[in-house]
Amino acid sequence: MLTDLKTLDVRxxxxxxxxxxxxxxxxxxxxxxxxxxPADVDDLQSFLKQYNAEQPVYWMGLGSNILIPDEGLSGVVVISHPGLQGISYKDDGSVYVEAGVACSKLARGSVKHDLQGLEFMAGIPGTVGGALAMNAGAFGGSTWEHVRSLKMITRSGELEQRQVDEFKVSYRTVETAADEWFVAAEFKLSRIEVNEEAVSIRELLAKRNHSQPIGEKNCGSVFKNPPGLFAAEMIQQCGLKGLKVGGAEISPKHANFIINTGSASATDITELMAKIISTVKKQYGVELQPEVRTLGDVK
Ligand SMILES: Cc1cc2nc3c(=O)[nH]c(=O)nc-3n(C[C@H](O)[C@H](O)[C@H](O)COP(=O)(O)OP(=O)(O)OC[C@H]3O[C@@H](n4cnc5c(N)ncnc54)[C@H](O)[C@@H]3O)c2cc1C
Incomplete structure (x- = not known):
């Protein structure tokens, strides 16, 4: 029987x-x-146990790498932020952090605790859950390099402790068991030694401001870099910077960013992406793969 969503008992x-x-x-x-x-992990468990397993559920953090179809979504979208905010630093340099914590908070908090490795996360405008799902990375660093173990939740609301070798992880791709989502992770970081020069978060953010259209509505890099190549360079070489479909425009500042100039629809963005893919394919013989996820297509 379908669950009547209005009768669910949640906090x-x-x-x-x-x-x-x-x-x-x-x-x-x-x-x-x-x-x-959800208010917290218990609340999330309670929700999943009450919500019929046959009905669709989509998972989101801060929506910084997601395209939501114009037709909308039937079923429930679970948003881990601002709930799931637990974070604790241990003496051995490990950090336990829940999926709804913002990457920037984890990056800055780690540095405050004299721990290094996650500074690259400071400019990633998503959650830890999103970073785990995407294997987010920047400036040579990536999320999964530092993960020690994971806490997952199943569609029926059971919590499962998992080890890193249970996942297949590669560039911007992480294969999880079907119908399991990240609730928390334990990261293992190294100490910043007294005489060691720490990576400056301020400098990393300045580099981003210089090269990316910060302040405009975008989703970060739209396409993955093909092996040994740079998607932005390929799109730029095709002369596509500034190309528009409806309210969607290839950023004049960074060719792998599509910006919503104000009135873009998801369809505009999808059409612009299709134009980029076909033009790059014609010129380079390489089919660009979206980094951005369409909610509804991929969990
Ligand atoms: C200005 C800008 C700069 C960016 N720079 C970078 C960068 O340098 N490097 C980089 O890698 N990315 C970058 N991104 C993209 C994005 O911020 C990252 O991919 C981020 O990790 C997504 O996190 P999120 O919480 O926003 O996830 P969402 O966009 O909400 O979701 C992304 C995907 O993760 C899934 N997901 C989210 N939470 C969970 C969970 N708890 N369990 C399972 N699946 C989940 C969703 O279903 C979806 O498939 C940038 C984006 C912007 C807008």
């Missing part, structure tokens, strides 16, 4: 027929039948 926030535009950094997409923001 977090359930909202209905909700516009998704404010939940993603592109600011596009239709409405979700229901959005659930």
């Amino acid at each position: 977090g926030k359930l909202s209905f027929d909700e516009s998704m535009t404010s939940y993603n950094t592109w600011g596009v997409g239709g409405r979700a039948q229901c959005v659930f923001r």
